[in-house]
Amino acid sequence: MQAQTTAQFSNSIMQGDCIQVMHGMPANSVDFILTDPPYLVNYRDRDGRTIQNDVNADWLKPAMREAYRVLKQDRVAIMFYGWTKIDAFFDAWKAAGFQPIGHLVFRKTYSSKSRFLRYHHEQAYLLAKGRPPLPKRPLADVVDMPYSGNKLHPTQKPVAALAPLVRSFTLPGDLVLDPFTGSGSTCAASLLTGRRYLGIELDAEFHEAASRRLDRVKERVAKRSSPVLIPTLR
Numbered sequence: 001m002q003a004q005t006t007a008q009f010s011n012s013i014m015q016g017d018c019i020q021v022m023h024g025m026p027a028n029s030v031d032f033i034l035t036d037p038p039y040l041v042n043y044r045d046r047d048g049r050t051i052q053n054d055v056n057a058d059w060l061k062p063a064m065r066e067a068y069r070v071l072k073q074d075r076v077a078i079m080f081y082g083w084t085k086i087d088a089f090f091d092a093w094k095a096a097g098f099q100p101i102g103h104l105v106f107r108k109t110y111s112s113k114s115r116f117l118r119y120h121h122e123q124a125y126l127l128a129k130g131r132p133p134l135p136k137r138p139l140a141d142v143v144d145m146p147y148s149g150n151k152l153h154p155t156q157k158p159v160a161a162l163a164p165l166v167r168s169f170t171l172p173g174d175l176v177l178d179p180f181t182g183s184g185s186t187c188a189a190s191l192l193t194g195r196r197y198l199g200i201e202l203d204a205e206f207h208e209a210a211s212r213r214l215d216r217v218k219e220r221v222a223k224r225s226s227p228v229l230i231p232t233l234r
């Protein structure tokens with residue numbers, strides 16, 4: 001794919017392998033990355049739904065290398081990860097050039113699994129490219145994560161937990177990238193907070209679900225920002 005400008009990518013969800021799609025993007029072209037890659041756990045939910053690339057880690061290093069390349073200098077990425085595969089994720093982030101500068105715990109009111117412990121949290125690293133400025137009012141690193149309902153995707157993240165992260169690390173109009181879009185939760189959080197988004201999703205069905213979802217969010221945003229009609233006085 002030829003290198004294209006970010007204007008061509010912004011506010012769209014592309015279907016394809018994020019390694020190839022990002023490879024076609026200019027370096028230093030996105031303001032923030034907020035993504036939830038496969039956790040490498042061969043996940044299958046009660047309905048039998050699975051996630052592509054959740055078994056092998058072949059994609060991990062090349063994807064992180066491209067993510068680092070397309071992120072602007074002195075900006076941050078937030079990446080969820082599977083705690084059982086922390087070694088592989090950390091290796092890939094460090095090899096790409098990312099520096100860990102924070103760690104987030106997303107506290108769930110429900111447990112998603114029970115083994116030696118009941119699973120009540122998700123987790124993500126805050127990663128830097130260069131030396132990002134400190135936020136004026138830093139967020140707490142423990143975030144409440146309500147149940148999303150998982151209607152559109154087996155591991156759908158709730159917009160309510162993502163929107164504050166987008167607000168904290170970007171300005172209105174900035175471009176937010178999610179290379180592992182799933183049902184488009186990061187893209188929805190970005191649009192609802194006045195940012196631009198670019199999603200990439202490999203799976204055709206999830207890509208379709210995310211695209212339809214973002215159409216609905218665009219309608220909501222358009223209604224919200226349409227001018228109030230003042231009745232003419234006669």
Ligand SMILES: C[S@@+](CC[C@H](N)C(=O)[O-])C[C@H]1O[C@@H](n2cnc3c(N)ncnc32)[C@H](O)[C@@H]1O
Pocket residue numbers: 016017018019036037038039051052053059153155156157158179180181182183184185186200201202203206
């Ligand atoms: C954990 S899910 C993301 C769920 C998302 N956070 C949501 O709220 O719906 C990871 C997604 O990455 C997609 N994926 C896996 N490998 C990919 C690749 N190489 N390029 C793009 N998407 C990929 C999977 O199909 C899956 O939908």
